[in-house]
Amino acid sequence: MYRLQLHIRVGQNIVPQIQPGVMTKRFHAFIFSVIQRIDPQFAVDLHNRKKRQLFSFFIDEDRILIHSPNKRVIQCLQQGLFEVERIDLRDWKGRIQEMHCKQIHESDIEAAFSTYVTLHFLTPTTFCHGKIYYPLPELYRVFTSANKAYEMATDLMVPPEQLQAIAYRIRIDYLNLQSKQVNFDSFRINGFTGKLELSLKTLTDQEQQLAWKLLVYGSLMGIGYKTAWGMGQTRIEPFEQKHFSNSR
Structure with missing residues (x-):
């Protein structure tokens, strides 16, 4: 199991913590867009997956936790997020300050x-x-x-x-x-x-x-x-x- 932790600086005049709903649905789509940029076929396979999705996330005030048992998911996100540096969900924007990965044995x-x-x-x-x-x-x-x-x-x-x-x-x-x-x-x-x-x-x-x-x-x-x-x-x-x- 892997935990990818992002430390975020949220834009001015934006509520720091996102509640589940439309915004988290957009973040779900954002994750797929990042993975697709790195490995298009893997993104398609994830999207077409019939079983439970291979990642979940929690957005806190100044950090985002992404969990996955799949190493490739984490690798794609690490590479892709390093390139984009910021998260834009239209009504919520944040810049990635730090990124840490922890494998949980x-x-x-x-x-x-x-x-x-x-x-x-x-x-x-x-x-x-x-x-x-x-x-x-x-x-x-x-x-x-x-x-x-x-x-x-x-x-x-x-x-x-x-x-x-x-x-x-x-x-x-x-x-x-x-x-x-x-x-x-x-x-x-x-x-x-x-x-x-x-x-x-x-x-x-x-x-x-x-x-x-x-x-x-x-x-x-x-x-x-x-x-x-x-x-x-x-x-x-x-x-x-x-x-x-x-x-x-």
């Missing part, structure tokens, strides 16, 4: 293991099944989404019945959510943001390790629907604190 995830997990849902999150939205952090849906990120990063897939057995036995210690709607111009999606604290102590040792890995990979790639458009971006503790506390 499975050993890094294992070293940060904790039986107490906090998920911060930073941008509106929802789940979609059969064109129906489910804007609640039901744990089986959280783990099903995380399983897709886990598969992309490790080429391993946890069977649904095992996911179900894990999700149904995890203890929820704290939950605080707010409902938020995302406007993509041509359609709107209801989602949630907030904080979810979990205890994995009700699981076996092996299940604890697996649940931790799933949640970390899921948080890096985003949880739920439209993560490549900026939704479902999640911060997981204590992993972020242990590995990226000095990366701002």
